[in-house]
Amino acid sequence: MKRALFFLGQLNDRDVEWMLQNGSKLSLETGDRLINKGEAIDSLYIVLSGQLAVCATTNSDECIATLGAGEVVGEMSFLESRPPSVSVIVTKPSDIFQISRDKISARMLTNADFKANFYYALALFLSNRLRKTTDQLGFGNPEEEDMVEMGVLDGVAQAGSRFTKILHRFSEV
Structure with missing residues (x-):
């Protein structure tokens, strides 16, 4: 959840409202693929609920990360306009x-x-x-894991209410 708060915390209320008006809810079932490795994607996603797995191979048993509510997905392909290097597979029914x-x-x-x-x-x-990721590989500094710049923290406080607003809006759809 913390990562979506970083993201939403830097946008203003008008930006979030615009996103709400121009985005949509996608409901996926276990086994569905949100992203296929090597296939271009045309959207940015925020996980509202459920669970997804990030897999480097086509075998969903060999996954490198689990994503839950509040995760942003597809951001690398959005920035680079390149096909994703991983697949994202739904492991529990999810709303996106x-x-x-x-x-x-x-x-x-x-x-x-x-x-x-x-x-x-x-x-x-x-x-x-x-x-x-650096911390998980053993190269980070565990004491600094939860350290956040004060300017970023100000936005994170507002982001929680923005994420709740997104959840509320799409629970009605």
């Missing part, structure tokens, strides 16, 4: 918020503040994920 790359890109063309906030949010999110 999705918003298309085209809609996000169109908004970025007309709203420089959104563009700056969005890319900063992705940068913080990816930095946090890289630190966690």
